[in-house]
Amino acid sequence: MTYKYDFEPVFAAWPMLVDGIVGTLKMSSLSMVMGLSLGIVFMLMRMSKHRAPRALAIGYIEMIRNTPILVQVFFVFFGMPAIGIRLSGEQAAILAMTLNCAAYAAEIVRGGVQSIRPGQIEAGRALGMHGLDIYRFIVFRPAIRAVYPALCSQFILMMLNSSLMSSVSAEELTYFAQTLDSQTFRSFEIYLTLGVIYLALSQFFSIALGMIGRVYFSYPAK
Amino acid sequence: MNGTSMSEKAIAMSGVNKWYGHLQVLKGIDLEVGRGEHIVLCGPSGSGKSTLIRCINHLEEIQQGTVTVNGTTLAQKGGNADHIRRDVGMVFQQFNLFPHLTVLQNCMLAQRRVRRTPAVEAKEKAMRHLERVHIAEQAEKYPAQLSGGQQQRVAIARALCMDPKIMLFDEPTSALDPEMVKEVLDTMVSLADDGITMICVTHEMGFARAVAHRVIFMDRGEIIESAKPDVFFSNPSHERTKAFLSQILNH
Numbered sequence: 001m002t003y004k005y006d007f008e009p010v011f012a013a014w015p016m017l018v019d020g021i022v023g024t025l026k027m028s029s030l031s032m033v034m035g036l037s038l039g040i041v042f043m044l045m046r047m048s049k050h051r052a053p054r055a056l057a058i059g060y061i062e063m064i065r066n067t068p069i070l071v072q073v074f075f076v077f078f079g080m081p082a083i084g085i086r087l088s089g090e091q092a093a094i095l096a097m098t099l100n101c102a103a104y105a106a107e108i109v110r111g112g113v114q115s116i117r118p119g120q121i122e123a124g125r126a127l128g129m130h131g132l133d134i135y136r137f138i139v140f141r142p143a144i145r146a147v148y149p150a151l152c153s154q155f156i157l158m159m160l161n162s163s164l165m166s167s168v169s170a171e172e173l174t175y176f177a178q179t180l181d182s183q184t185f186r187s188f189e190i191y192l193t194l195g196v197i198y199l200a201l202s203q204f205f206s207i208a209l210g211m212i213g214r215v216y217f218s219y220p221a222k
Numbered sequence: 223m224n225g226t227s228m229s230e231k232a233i234a235m236s237g238v239n240k241w242y243g244h245l246q247v248l249k250g251i252d253l254e255v256g257r258g259e260h261i262v263l264c265g266p267s268g269s270g271k272s273t274l275i276r277c278i279n280h281l282e283e284i285q286q287g288t289v290t291v292n293g294t295t296l297a298q299k300g301g302n303a304d305h306i307r308r309d310v311g312m313v314f315q316q317f318n319l320f321p322h323l324t325v326l327q328n329c330m331l332a333q334r335r336v337r338r339t340p341a342v343e344a345k346e347k348a349m350r351h352l353e354r355v356h357i358a359e360q361a362e363k364y365p366a367q368l369s370g371g372q373q374q375r376v377a378i379a380r381a382l383c384m385d386p387k388i389m390l391f392d393e394p395t396s397a398l399d400p401e402m403v404k405e406v407l408d409t410m411v412s413l414a415d416d417g418i419t420m421i422c423v424t425h426e427m428g429f430a431r432a433v434a435h436r437v438i439f440m441d442r443g444e445i446i447e448s449a450k451p452d453v454f455f456s457n458p459s460h461e462r463t464k465a466f467l468s469q470i471l472n473h
Contacts (some may be wrong), residue, residue, distance in 0.1 A: 126281065
């Protein structure tokens, strides 16, 4: 082995890597927030007592969970222009990740809602509260709390999956790494550094989500 | 209880039948409850007593018969259940406090969302009722930080915040440790003294003697016997009532 390690070109390109980190953080956070919101809508449809919304939600969730996210983003980016919807790489990435995240979030949150004792809902009804108010003020927080760790690992998984978005030229970390690789051919150094950055980002999300959880979803419990 | 206020009916159930699948859990229930009347419902487990009171505020649907609360007859599918629930407070065996809200927030939520009461007013009323059940000093705590007896008193205060005319108690002391039963019963006795209409599913026969105008015994979905407490305990007329009383009183 005579390979001579040289991280110099990688570190010299730090502004590019910072751009990449910003891009990854932006796309991931946006998709998490929008994916969770949309996921809650699908969860409510999935639990509806009416057949049509339930069937629609099940169909959607199964379709997303049983196809690769790479195919999903290719469909959004390359497929949708055929029906007149033309998105930039970044827009396509955020849309695909949001749609993907929504399906998983819907199922995770549904688990949380099902863990709520019926007595909680009955207490709300006995006080004269309505369906959506009961969800919003009584069910939601304990439900999210019950599944918060699962939700967080899904979010982190999605942040890692955002590296696939480089294939539609979304300007995130892996995209810039590939660009740098084609300029310097320092593949070993570049992808090793990239791995370390993703590891750090995972830790960052893990800590940040943990803090959000402590503020919004924690209260004394037995 | 004087005759004039009793003559107006708070609750009237007539010919109520209810099934779970093929199992009939309520059989031809006819029951009238006067304004300000206190009723204790007892009977063996599975006799339908909890189901009966849950039909009054439409937590359970009935298949036949009518339930009328303060002159409003409950629609079969519960279309006007909200209207009825406005007048009916309920206290559950498992307290069912909202674990993510403080005691004070538990008492304010429905006032804010259902009655649209301004926050200041809602808080003031919540504190008044929490004081009444002697738990105002715990207002900022979460349910999990309270004992069972304290939680149940908060649940009573929460129901009272909606100014109910009728209170339903579904085995309010059955999930409590023995040393906490008294504090909850004392709270209920003081409520009774204020003249609120009350239906209480309980096996606390001391409570029944102290506050009930009538004790009703149910078995297998039917009302077997209904009598004033002194008559009910000293001279029950039905064999099933006698058997039940001997089981719960003689040990």
